[in-house]
Amino acid sequence: MSSPAPTPERVTTSGIALLSDALVDQAVAVDRVDWRPPMPGTEADLVTVAGDPLRRTANARALEAVLGVQATLVDVAPASEVLGLGRGEFLHAGPPITWDRASGPLRGGLMAGAAFEGLVDDPEAAPASFADGTFTLGPCHHRGAVGPMAGVVTPSMWMFVLEDPETGRRTYCSLNEGLGKVLRYGAYSPDVLERLRWMADVLGPLLRAAVRAKAADTSPKGGAVDVTGILTQMLQMGDEAHNRNRAGTLMLLRDLAPYLVTAGPDAGFSADDVAAALAFVGGNDHFFLNLAMPACKLALDAARGIEGATLVVAMARNGTDFGIQTAGTGDEWFTGPAQVAEGLFLGDYGPDDANPDIGDSAITETAGIGGFAMATAPAIVRLVGGSVPDALATTRRMHEITLGENPRWQVPVLEFQGTPTGIDVSLVCRTGILPQINTGMAGKVAGVGQVGAGLVTPPAEIFPAALARLAELARARG
Amino acid sequence: MSSPAPTPERVTTSGIALLSDALVDQAVAVDRVDWRPPMPGTEADLVTVAGDPLRRTANARALEAVLGVQATLVDVAPASEVLGLGRGEFLHAGPPITWDRASGPLRGGLMAGAAFEGLVDDPEAAPASFADGTFTLGPCHHRGAVGPMAGVVTPSMWMFVLEDPETGRRTYCSLNEGLGKVLRYGAYSPDVLERLRWMADVLGPLLRAAVRAKAADTSPKGGAVDVTGILTQMLQMGDEAHNRNRAGTLMLLRDLAPYLVTAGPDAGFSADDVAAALAFVGGNDHFFLNLAMPACKLALDAARGIEGATLVVAMARNGTDFGIQTAGTGDEWFTGPAQVAEGLFLGDYGPDDANPDIGDSAITETAGIGGFAMATAPAIVRLVGGSVPDALATTRRMHEITLGENPRWQVPVLEFQGTPTGIDVSLVCRTGILPQINTGMAGKVAGVGQVGAGLVTPPAEIFPAALARLAELARARG
Numbered sequence: 001m002s003s004p005a006p007t008p009e010r011v012t013t014s015g016i017a018l019l020s021d022a023l024v025d026q027a028v029a030v031d032r033v034d035w036r037p038p039m040p041g042t043e044a045d046l047v048t049v050a051g052d053p054l055r056r057t058a059n060a061r062a063l064e065a066v067l068g069v070q071a072t073l074v075d076v077a078p079a080s081e082v083l084g085l086g087r088g089e090f091l092h093a094g095p096p097i098t099w100d101r102a103s104g105p106l107r108g109g110l111m112a113g114a115a116f117e118g119l120v121d122d123p124e125a126a127p128a129s130f131a132d133g134t135f136t137l138g139p140c141h142h143r144g145a146v147g148p149m150a151g152v153v154t155p156s157m158w159m160f161v162l163e164d165p166e167t168g169r170r171t172y173c174s175l176n177e178g179l180g181k182v183l184r185y186g187a188y189s190p191d192v193l194e195r196l197r198w199m200a201d202v203l204g205p206l207l208r209a210a211v212r213a214k215a216a217d218t219s220p221k222g223g224a225v226d227v228t229g230i231l232t233q234m235l236q237m238g239d240e241a242h243n244r245n246r247a248g249t250l251m252l253l254r255d256l257a258p259y260l261v262t263a264g265p266d267a268g269f270s271a272d273d274v275a276a277a278l279a280f281v282g283g284n285d286h287f288f289l290n291l292a293m294p295a296c297k298l299a300l301d302a303a304r305g306i307e308g309a310t311l312v313v314a315m316a317r318n319g320t321d322f323g324i325q326t327a328g329t330g331d332e333w334f335t336g337p338a339q340v341a342e343g344l345f346l347g348d349y350g351p352d353d354a355n356p357d358i359g360d361s362a363i364t365e366t367a368g369i370g371g372f373a374m375a376t377a378p379a380i381v382r383l384v385g386g387s388v389p390d391a392l393a394t395t396r397r398m399h400e401i402t403l404g405e406n407p408r409w410q411v412p413v414l415e416f417q418g419t420p421t422g423i424d425v426s427l428v429c430r431t432g433i434l435p436q437i438n439t440g441m442a443g444k445v446a447g448v449g450q451v452g453a454g455l456v457t458p459p460a461e462i463f464p465a466a467l468a469r470l471a472e473l474a475r476a477r478g
Numbered sequence: 479m480s481s482p483a484p485t486p487e488r489v490t491t492s493g494i495a496l497l498s499d500a501l502v503d504q505a506v507a508v509d510r511v512d513w514r515p516p517m518p519g520t521e522a523d524l525v526t527v528a529g530d531p532l533r534r535t536a537n538a539r540a541l542e543a544v545l546g547v548q549a550t551l552v553d554v555a556p557a558s559e560v561l562g563l564g565r566g567e568f569l570h571a572g573p574p575i576t577w578d579r580a581s582g583p584l585r586g587g588l589m590a591g592a593a594f595e596g597l598v599d600d601p602e603a604a605p606a607s608f609a610d611g612t613f614t615l616g617p618c619h620h621r622g623a624v625g626p627m628a629g630v631v632t633p634s635m636w637m638f639v640l641e642d643p644e645t646g647r648r649t650y651c652s653l654n655e656g657l658g659k660v661l662r663y664g665a666y667s668p669d670v671l672e673r674l675r676w677m678a679d680v681l682g683p684l685l686r687a688a689v690r691a692k693a694a695d696t697s698p699k700g701g702a703v704d705v706t707g708i709l710t711q712m713l714q715m716g717d718e719a720h721n722r723n724r725a726g727t728l729m730l731l732r733d734l735a736p737y738l739v740t741a742g743p744d745a746g747f748s749a750d751d752v753a754a755a756l757a758f759v760g761g762n763d764h765f766f767l768n769l770a771m772p773a774c775k776l777a778l779d780a781a782r783g784i785e786g787a788t789l790v791v792a793m794a795r796n797g798t799d800f801g802i803q804t805a806g807t808g809d810e811w812f813t814g815p816a817q818v819a820e821g822l823f824l825g826d827y828g829p830d831d832a833n834p835d836i837g838d839s840a841i842t843e844t845a846g847i848g849g850f851a852m853a854t855a856p857a858i859v860r861l862v863g864g865s866v867p868d869a870l871a872t873t874r875r876m877h878e879i880t881l882g883e884n885p886r887w888q889v890p891v892l893e894f895q896g897t898p899t900g901i902d903v904s905l906v907c908r909t910g911i912l913p914q915i916n917t918g919m920a921g922k923v924a925g926v927g928q929v930g931a932g933l934v935t936p937p938a939e940i941f942p943a944a945l946a947r948l949a950e951l952a953r954a955r956g
Contacts, residue, residue, distance in 0.1 A: 250728035254760035282732035378890035
């Protein structure tokens with residue numbers, strides 16, 4: 001006589017609750033695991049990629065490379081010098097795009113850039129030269145740079161220069177103009193251009209003097225500004241480093257202020273100029289975003305070109321297309337239509353006024369901060385919408401699609417858990433969970449500027465597309 | 479025939495679990511309420527105070543007065559000018575005390591102060607003049623001031639001057655020296671005195687120039703520094719404004735930096751002096767504590783002298799005694815022995831090296847921040863000990879002994895709940911829950927300096943003592 005199967009003491013269940021509920025009725029301890037079906041059509045590619053013998057070590061190497069990078073601010077210089085950008089060349093956020101497909105805010109930013117460079121007297125005169133190819137476009141990412149929102153960079157704009165001291169690799173980002181009517185949100189009115197000129201004539205050179213003086217200072221207070229270190233601190237100070245950069249901006253100001261005071265006069269600037277620069281930086285809570293972004297790119301670029309790695313190295317939007325690149329697929333962009341964020345609007349603006357998602361700033365989420373670190377910045381829900389429990393849940397959920405945690409960037413309220421880092425295309429496809437991005441919203445009409453801020457995800461289909469290419473490469477390797 | 483009593487659908491229980499567990503067994507929904515017995519011997523006084531017809535409106539007035547105060551930084555000036563402090567007069571933290579009962583760190587701070595004032599050449603020569611009454615002692619609180627740790631103030635020290643613009647009332651606090659070997663922790667070595675001299679010769683006058691220039695500036699960026707406003711922001715940036723003042727310090731720096739640059743030269747200071755002042759403030763995460771404290775005193779002083787009010791208006795320690803004052807009991811101190819904090823120690827120091835609790839800084843908890851706002855500053859557990867859940871639970875628990883919430887000072891992670899404000903002597907006695915203070919720890923031997931930071935509560939008996947006096951006054955009113 002066979003004995004009956006013993007009752008299990010503990011069972012792990014996933015999916016519908018029928019089984020788990022039945023077990024509970026029988027007094028069996030149950031660990032319920034949230035289960036989601038994979039994205040439709042990805043099953044075969046998921047099997048292929050999961051079976052790729054390179055995958056595990058490639059992803060481990062990729063994550064280690066990302067986490068090992070320290071970003072330091074070593075210089076501030078015009079884009080013509082450090083990016084080799086020539087007259088009539090324009091950089092923009094996101095994957096490649098042509099003028100005819102460009103959204104309103106990108107067009108507005110390019111028009112502002114053309115007027116700022118003196119290529120046209122009136123921004124309204126610029127479109128013809130973009131349309132006929134006289135002025136050329138290229139992604140920031142293709143020159144080692146990142147740009148928030150429209151992300152327009154022209155030769156005369158001053159750039160932060162970040163360096164990983166271990167490898168000497170560098171990334172670049174323009175200086176942040178502030179909020180409201182600004183070029184990066186597609187505005188091109190005279191006050192926008194005037195601000196850009198002051199930034200090129202005074203702010204950029206003053207920052208260069210201070211950054212260089214600090215880097216050359218061999219005292220304990222000297223050395224290049226430790227951008228990664230500031231990020232570590234600001235994540236414990238209510239910033240998620242995408243739409244809250246208050247503490248980060250203040251720490252940058254703290255680090256540079258003494259050198260602005262001493263090096264400014266040597267560079268030919270008056271006390272009033274120095275005071276104006278201090279007030280401008282201190283008055284713009286988002287100033288540090290333009291350091292957080294290239295710091296994230298510097299980290300993620302370390303994982304580029306690792307065969308078999310399914311880690312996402314860039315998420316970027318040009319206002320029309322949302323594109324991703326992965327460590328294992330070289331420079332190829334996988335793109336789909338950018339979505340309109342849901343969130344909170346300024347003044348009388350509403351959802352109909354908002355352009356689809358734009359900017360390279362999703363590089364922060366790609367590196368595990370921004371929307372991925374919302375739990376550490378619950379006050380952000382007052383800017384982008386949602387609730388505090390949502391913010392906490394979002395960070396927890398992002399751990400389900402990432403390869404690891406960043407031990408340097410911790411979330412105190414989650415008992416110092418590291419931020420979820422290294423989006424894995426396989427995990428996104430297997431769970432259907434999309435990366436959560438929080439973002440500013442530009443008006444869809446060129447010239448309007450910012451209309452709000454909110455929450456958005458990439459178009460789902462770009463992850464299966466990237467997975468398909470990773471599977472194809474795995475199959476080709478045999 | 480009588481029908482049986484209907485089964486209740488929902489029952490609220492407190493105290494031991496016997497009843498609630500029995501109800502759960504009968505499938506009745508139970509709301510469990512934590513119940514604690516009142517402090518022993520307070521029952522009669524609790525009944526008297528609860529029956530005082532003045533109490534409810536008095537406490538409402540007191541809380542409203544506290545919450546209505548805005549603290550602005552209007553000046554920086556020597557204590558001799560603004561406190562009328564004469565040569566040989568010394569202020570200290572906490573309730574009144576004499577030299578013979580003074581603890582090591584208070585003695586050390588007084589010795590440093592005597593040497594700083596040139597009353598003695600060597601700090602070691604000072605004790606005799608304190609012991610024989612040549613040098614006199616008085617509490618900071620008796621002169622409208624507060625002082626962290628030893629809280630020693632001498633005539634030549636420069637003070638922040640805070641004002642409530644509505645009433646013109648003012649409070650005062652010295653400038654923060656930084657951490658480690660500093661006067662306020664009882665150190666008196668030559669480097670301590672040298673720093674104090676630089677603070678009196680350069681930092682104080684420079685801050686005065688900047689604070690006055692900003693206050694006189696009628697542009698949108700000008701006006702007196704809004705200390706209450708900075709507190710509002712810093713509570714959303716990981717500071718609880720007692721042992722974390724990082725964001726607060728940086729915002730002060732942001733507000734004053736442009737004016738230091740422009741007003742400094744007019745006051746006769748060089749660019750190097752200005753840079754040194756910026757670096758000193760920026761390098762001392764606790765600098766803003768000395769603004770948070772007088773801002774809290776300014777708020778709480780608004781409730782002083784309200785007959786029948788059971789709200790605590792000051793908690794302060796001199797290193798020997800812990801004292802409280804209440805709104806309804808005038809200038810009387812209710813004192814008991816200060817406790818040694820439990821926490822984390824610097825270097826090789828341990829519990830045996832620590833002096834009992836010292837300083838006026840518990841004014842922050844009295845006003846609803848510091849230990850009361852630990853939920854908003856979970857990273858602080860790395861400094862003072864405890865766990866993140868403890869920090870969240872502490873803020874929630876403090877709501878049980880406070881009269882209300884501060885709508886201006888919100889805790890984002892608790893869904894923007896206001897900080898627990900207005901400690902009620904009755905509620906403390908009725909629940910036995912003591913106010914939670916987080917604090918620095920001074921070495922118990924004069925001259926040592928800081929040895930750690932930790933968590934501490936007042937001696938329990940001072941609350942029944944204050945309650946007894948409130949009951950006596952209520953009975954006398956009839």
